[in-house]
Amino acid sequence: MNEQITHMAGQVTAGKMTRREFMGKAAALGVSAAMASTMFADAARAAGPKKGGDLKLGLQGGESTNSLDPATYASSVPYMNGRHFGDTLVEVAADGTIESRLAESVEGSADAKVWTFKLRQGVEFHNGKTMTSEDVLKTMERHSNEDSQSGALGIMKGIESMKADGDNFQVTLTEANADLPYLLSDYHLVIQPDGGMENPGAGIGTGPYQVEVDEPGVRHVFTKFANYWNDDGHFDSVENVVINDATARTAALQSGQVQLANRIEPKVADLLGRAPNITVQSTPGRGHYVFIMHCDTAPFDNNELRTALKYAVNRADLVDKVLRGYGSLGNDMPINAAYPLFDETIEQREFSIEKAAEHYKKSGHDGSPIILRVADGAFPGAVDAAALFQQTAAQAGIPLEIKREPNDGYWSEVWNVQPFCASYWGGRPVQDQMYATAYLSTADWNDTRFKVQAFDDLLFAARAELDADKRKGIYSQMGHMVRDEGGLICPMFNNFVDASNNTLDGWETDPNGELMNGQVSRKMWFV
Amino acid sequence: MHPIIKLVFQRLALGILLLFGASALIFGLTEALPGDAAQAVLGQSATPESLANLREEMGLNRPALTRYFEWLGGIVQGDLGQSLTNKLDISESIGKRLGNTLFLACVAAIVSVPLAIFLGLLAVRFRNRWPDKLISAITLTTVSIPEFLIGYVLVYFISVKLGWFSSLAMINDTMTLGQKLYAIALPAFVLTLVVLAQMMRMTRAAILNLMQSAYIETAELKGLSTFQVIARHAFPNAISPIVNVVMLNLAYLVVGVVVVEVVFVYPGMGQYLVDAVTKRDVPVVLACGVVFAAVYIGLNMVADIVSILANPRLRHPK
Numbered sequence: 001m002n003e004q005i006t007h008m009a010g011q012v013t014a015g016k017m018t019r020r021e022f023m024g025k026a027a028a029l030g031v032s033a034a035m036a037s038t039m040f041a042d043a044a045r046a047a048g049p050k051k052g053g054d055l056k057l058g059l060q061g062g063e064s065t066n067s068l069d070p071a072t073y074a075s076s077v078p079y080m081n082g083r084h085f086g087d088t089l090v091e092v093a094a095d096g097t098i099e100s101r102l103a104e105s106v107e108g109s110a111d112a113k114v115w116t117f118k119l120r121q122g123v124e125f126h127n128g129k130t131m132t133s134e135d136v137l138k139t140m141e142r143h144s145n146e147d148s149q150s151g152a153l154g155i156m157k158g159i160e161s162m163k164a165d166g167d168n169f170q171v172t173l174t175e176a177n178a179d180l181p182y183l184l185s186d187y188h189l190v191i192q193p194d195g196g197m198e199n200p201g202a203g204i205g206t207g208p209y210q211v212e213v214d215e216p217g218v219r220h221v222f223t224k225f226a227n228y229w230n231d232d233g234h235f236d237s238v239e240n241v242v243i244n245d246a247t248a249r250t251a252a253l254q255s256g257q258v259q260l261a262n263r264i265e266p267k268v269a270d271l272l273g274r275a276p277n278i279t280v281q282s283t284p285g286r287g288h289y290v291f292i293m294h295c296d297t298a299p300f301d302n303n304e305l306r307t308a309l310k311y312a313v314n315r316a317d318l319v320d321k322v323l324r325g326y327g328s329l330g331n332d333m334p335i336n337a338a339y340p341l342f343d344e345t346i347e348q349r350e351f352s353i354e355k356a357a358e359h360y361k362k363s364g365h366d367g368s369p370i371i372l373r374v375a376d377g378a379f380p381g382a383v384d385a386a387a388l389f390q391q392t393a394a395q396a397g398i399p400l401e402i403k404r405e406p407n408d409g410y411w412s413e414v415w416n417v418q419p420f421c422a423s424y425w426g427g428r429p430v431q432d433q434m435y436a437t438a439y440l441s442t443a444d445w446n447d448t449r450f451k452v453q454a455f456d457d458l459l460f461a462a463r464a465e466l467d468a469d470k471r472k473g474i475y476s477q478m479g480h481m482v483r484d485e486g487g488l489i490c491p492m493f494n495n496f497v498d499a500s501n502n503t504l505d506g507w508e509t510d511p512n513g514e515l516m517n518g519q520v521s522r523k524m525w526f527v
Numbered sequence: 528m529h530p531i532i533k534l535v536f537q538r539l540a541l542g543i544l545l546l547f548g549a550s551a552l553i554f555g556l557t558e559a560l561p562g563d564a565a566q567a568v569l570g571q572s573a574t575p576e577s578l579a580n581l582r583e584e585m586g587l588n589r590p591a592l593t594r595y596f597e598w599l600g601g602i603v604q605g606d607l608g609q610s611l612t613n614k615l616d617i618s619e620s621i622g623k624r625l626g627n628t629l630f631l632a633c634v635a636a637i638v639s640v641p642l643a644i645f646l647g648l649l650a651v652r653f654r655n656r657w658p659d660k661l662i663s664a665i666t667l668t669t670v671s672i673p674e675f676l677i678g679y680v681l682v683y684f685i686s687v688k689l690g691w692f693s694s695l696a697m698i699n700d701t702m703t704l705g706q707k708l709y710a711i712a713l714p715a716f717v718l719t720l721v722v723l724a725q726m727m728r729m730t731r732a733a734i735l736n737l738m739q740s741a742y743i744e745t746a747e748l749k750g751l752s753t754f755q756v757i758a759r760h761a762f763p764n765a766i767s768p769i770v771n772v773v774m775l776n777l778a779y780l781v782v783g784v785v786v787v788e789v790v791f792v793y794p795g796m797g798q799y800l801v802d803a804v805t806k807r808d809v810p811v812v813l814a815c816g817v818v819f820a821a822v823y824i825g826l827n828m829v830a831d832i833v834s835i836l837a838n839p840r841l842r843h844p845k
Contacts, residue, residue, distance in 0.1 A: 063802040064620070065568070065612035065811075072568060072612075149565075149581040154574055201614060215623075216613055217802055218794040219697065241697065245789045247679055251694040252792075254687045258695075408805060412562040412573070444574040 053526035055235045058249045058258035062242030064217030068203035070190040071150035076262055077240055079187055083518035084222045084238050086190030086205030089117055090181050092429045094510040096340040098181045102191055112176040112464060117169045123229045125193045126210040133164035138195025152188035176464035182429045208233025208522055217242055234525040259501040262514050266324035269497050282326050283496040285511050286338045286427025289379040293487035294449040297419040303485055304363035311356035312393040315491045322381040326497050330490035333483045334434050338511040343476035356396035369401035373414050377407030378422035386422060416447045431475050435459055448487030455481050542824040546817055553816040554595050557809050563587055564611045564807040585611045608810045617814050628795040631711055632780035635718035640773055643723050647730025652754055670724035678717050678790035696791040714791040722776040729772040733765035767834035774830035782819040
């Protein structure tokens with residue numbers, strides 16, 4: 001029987017046998033359907049990517065106000081649009097290393113201040129123009145100059161000067177930063193002809209697919225670009241269908257109208273995974289659901305009270321009830337094992353009513369209700385999580401009062417404004433960027449008002465440190481500081497929960513972002 | 528001038544005045560909402576610099592009154608302006624969305640209005656007998672269940688389990704009329720169920736009211752069949768309240784179906800407006816608001832005029 005199966009698998013690999021035939025013959029040989037299905041998938045994978053087909057993605061996170069201008073990307077659909085039609089200089093690979101895209105290689109000077117990107121030659125834009133270092137320079141300028149409204153403006157701050165030099169693009173930094181290539185892998189930094197200075201929303205890039213239909217909030221259709229520089233991007237066309245309603249999204253996936261969907265609700269993920277033609281892809285990422293306290297505002301300027309609140313969260317229960325197991329425990333720091341140079345030995349903070357009560361008593365808080373602001377839009381299940389937090393805090397004698405805020409305007413009126421609220425962080429590719437974005441004293445988004453000089457010094461020291469072991473040590477120290485003194489209550493890291501139809505193959509686990517860091521249209525294929 | 532024509536002009540003038548009022552109100556209320564378009568677009572990733580730059584570019588630094596009158600100046604010339612957030616031409620985007628909304632509303636209306644009136648007449652014909660009770664029971668049940676629930680149930684059984692119809696009612700220009708009708712079958716069905724009851728009940732009530740009149744008795748004594756009495760003698764006199772409720776329901780089909788749009792992922796006006804409000808895209812909110820107000824005012828005007836035409840006393844005032 002084994003020989004026959006091997007022969008059949010060979011036929012599949014050679015493309016001579018369909019799934020239906022294979023399953024039929026395997027059943028005749030007495031192989032169970034589940035087993036045969038696995039064997040078929042293995043055989044098909046061995047055949048390598050197949051070209052062709054029209055991929056449809058059902059995506060949450062698209063609005064009729066979306067633009068194709070990469071500077072404006074802030075939700076999933078625009079982000080995926082950028083991945084289909086555009087390329088960045090470099091990309092962060094699934095294992096956390098830097099992967100080359102439009103830059104063939106990257107080289108940093110010994111002091112990590114001058115970075116040179118050697119650009120790939122003969123790359124063509126969708127408008128027929130060949131990419132030059134000028135285009136790269138202009139793109140970076142558009143995202144960092146005085147008039148920039150780019151979502152990437154924050155990460156471009158440390159750049160002193162940039163220049164285009166033949167095939168090279170060179171960045172000089174004001175201060176050393178060993179992680180610069182990671183910063184320039186940001187999804188906003190899609191290279192556009194002439195930097196997109198003229199018409200940023202034109203949707204012209206160097207990616208595998210070119211824009212065909214652009215109906216914001218409805219759908220975006222892309223077709224394969226004939227002169228694409230790379231050999232990935234296996235589909236004839238790709239369509240992003242905006243389906244913001246979670247039930248409608250899963251229904252569309254189940255009825256086969258889309259082959260991929262993002263943001264599967266944890267409460268239906270198990271049920272959905274039981275459907276015979278669907279695979280739920282759960283990927284541990286760097287995103288975390290948090291409650292944030294302003295360290296400089298009473299009563300949260302008292303570290304004993306902050307510590308009391310940290311102990312009063314039942315983390316395991318939240319992961320269980322809010323994430324339904326699609327996530328992992330948080331340790332009151334924004335970093336987890338998905339980051340390079342993470343120190344696994346940092347002790348996990350456990351739920352403890354006794355310790356919470358003890359610290360609360362030491363804080364000398366007057367017993368007035370502590371107001372926690374929350375909205376559904378802060379993170380999925382935020383209101384439930386706050387209610388659970390309130391109950392466990394009450395057991396330790398800490399009076400939490402939940403104030404429900406409207407979703408609308410939450411990020412402008414409550415987050416980073418009110419002293420205690422629920423929030424969400426998407427994570428960053430490296431520790432430096434995460435800390436620099438939200439924990440550096442001078443950071444705009446320092447939403448916990450964590451202002452510690454010693455911490456800032458360590459951050460800069462780590463940037464200039466090229467020895468990985470020493471950097472790891474510094475990051476460990478910084479992690480301890482945030483965990484023990486910071487204003488961050490981080491009970492959980494959420495997984496990216498996506499789902500795919502079994503007509504697709506080539507899924508790889510990638511912690512950098514949902515839907516394989518947006519690479520599904522490049523790396524997957526129809527079996 | 529004929530009094531009817533004069534009346535139409537009066538109503539039109541009043542309608543236009545109302546539209547201005549509505550636009551001012553919508554503008555005022557969107558301005559009063561916390562945050563602005565720049566903040567909404569940048570969201571969590573806003574920095575003071577990028578906010579300032581974006582405000583400058585969107586022209587949000589200028590006083591509110593200036594912006595409102597600029598918009599007003601544009602609209603009297605038929606220019607709805609540009610969206611603040613994605614710089615697309617509003618007339619073009621709204622045209623597509625409005626076309627979709629009207630298409631769905633028309634299909635639902637073509638099915639539901641005659642059906643409701645027919646069921647109403649049928650209920651009167653068999654009043655207090657089982658057909659009447661059955662019709663009332665079914666229509667009242669469907670109107671009482673929230674439309675999203677009916678939608679989800681239909682999606683689950685008809686598209687996921689049976690695979691007869693598509694759960695995504697997405698239509699676009701490349702589709703033929705038949706394909707479009709097939710795509711919107713489920714949402715049109717849900718909308719029909721939602722609007723059926725009120726129109727049916729109103730038809731039934733209005734006609735039953737008339738059935739007590741002496742002239743109906745005369746008609747019966749002439750030997751006409753019950754259905755003929757209802758259709759020929761009672762119905763024309765009941766037109767006014769029926770048209771009123773039909774128009775209200777048509778207006779609902781155009782302006783109130785955002786929930787159904789979301790469930791079936793239909794690219795109509797409702798979703799467009801909700802997105803624009805969330806992003807504080809004032810020109811789009813205004814444009815949608817004015818279109819919705821115009822639909823409401825227009826349909827109500829039609830209802831008034833039809834009631835007047837249907838009533839000889841109003842048609843020939845002394």
